[in-house]
Amino acid sequence: MTDRYAVFGNPIAHSKSPLIHAEFARQTGQDLSYEAILAPLDGFSAAVRAFRAAGGRGANVTVPFKEQAYELADRRTARAEAAGAVNTLKFDGEVMLGDNTDGVGLVNDLTRNLGVALAGRRILLLGAGGAARGVILPLLDEAPAELFIANRTAAKAVDLAQRFRQAGKIEGGGFDALAGRRFDLVINATAASLAGDLPPLPDAVFAPDARAYDMMYGQDTPFMAFARARGARVADGLGMLVEQAAEAFYLWRGVRPDTASVIARLRAA
Ligand code: ATR
Numbered sequence: 001m002t003d004r005y006a007v008f009g010n011p012i013a014h015s016k017s018p019l020i021h022a023e024f025a026r027q028t029g030q031d032l033s034y035e036a037i038l039a040p041l042d043g044f045s046a047a048v049r050a051f052r053a054a055g056g057r058g059a060n061v062t063v064p065f066k067e068q069a070y071e072l073a074d075r076r077t078a079r080a081e082a083a084g085a086v087n088t089l090k091f092d093g094e095v096m097l098g099d100n101t102d103g104v105g106l107v108n109d110l111t112r113n114l115g116v117a118l119a120g121r122r123i124l125l126l127g128a129g130g131a132a133r134g135v136i137l138p139l140l141d142e143a144p145a146e147l148f149i150a151n152r153t154a155a156k157a158v159d160l161a162q163r164f165r166q167a168g169k170i171e172g173g174g175f176d177a178l179a180g181r182r183f184d185l186v187i188n189a190t191a192a193s194l195a196g197d198l199p200p201l202p203d204a205v206f207a208p209d210a211r212a213y214d215m216m217y218g219q220d221t222p223f224m225a226f227a228r229a230r231g232a233r234v235a236d237g238l239g240m241l242v243e244q245a246a247e248a249f250y251l252w253r254g255v256r257p258d259t260a261s262v263i264a265r266l267r268a269a
Helices: 015-030 042-052 066-072 078-083 102-113 130-140 154-163 222-229 240-251 259-267
Strands: 003-009 032-038 057-063 087-090 096-101 122-127 146-150 170-173 183-188 206-214 234-235
Touching: 003 015, 003 042, 015 240, 032 146, 042 057, 042 066, 057 066, 057 183, 057 240, 066 130, 078 096, 078 102, 078 130, 078 259, 096 240, 102 130, 102 206, 102 240, 122 130, 130 146, 130 154, 130 170, 146 154, 154 170, 154 240, 222 234
Parallel strands: 003 032, 003 057, 122 146, 122 183, 146 170, 183 206, 206 234
Antiparallel strands: 057 087, 087 096
């Protein structure tokens, strides 16, 4: 029998996850199906339970349900606990396991696909919402020289840094705290790009040979244009999307798909 998986979100129509997982399954010879399910805004848990009752084996979870998925899970991995959010569910007999593969997806894209070393580097993370929180622990695990979280609402960045202070050299503040500081890698995890906005960065924020990464994909953002104009090498979040999917696929199936070919295919499309 074909094993069923799905991604739950709202909206969900434009999700690339079904295509990515179909490609992983074809590549690895795994017998599974993967569909996109639009959950009502007030009906996420019911939708997941119904899918599980109908034979579902696992699911991905996207906006705006990752915090609800965290609550729904019976057991959570350490990285899901740290993220405070779940993007991957595995239905293991009676147990619903919650994991978060977003952070490792970002780190794998940076280090394996883009050749960005993180150890000893100065990293600036923009934003202090769910997207930022999900990647902090995996970034600190790579032993950067420092991780600075800058946010429009400075107090949220300070709180977040405080929460992770045992895990590495981390600091938080407002954008004004960036004056006179330079970073080797700047990651945009704000929702500013969605509104066509640019976080208020100082001109000199990029060190020589710096890299810039926007977690958004599918369009050139004001952040990407700003970084490029100041000499940084720029990447969007498409690789992170594929890498987080690969990590979920591994959790479900115990097999690691090849991501580079899938990223290339999505870029060409
Ligand atoms: P997500 O789950 O995508 O992180 P979120 O939790 O709503 O969404 O967080 C959005 C993040 O983007 C926050 O860090 C927010 O800053 P505030 O905490 O000050 O609200 C940031 N953000 C949203 N719009 C922004 C803008 N136009 N410029 C700068 N930061 C912005």
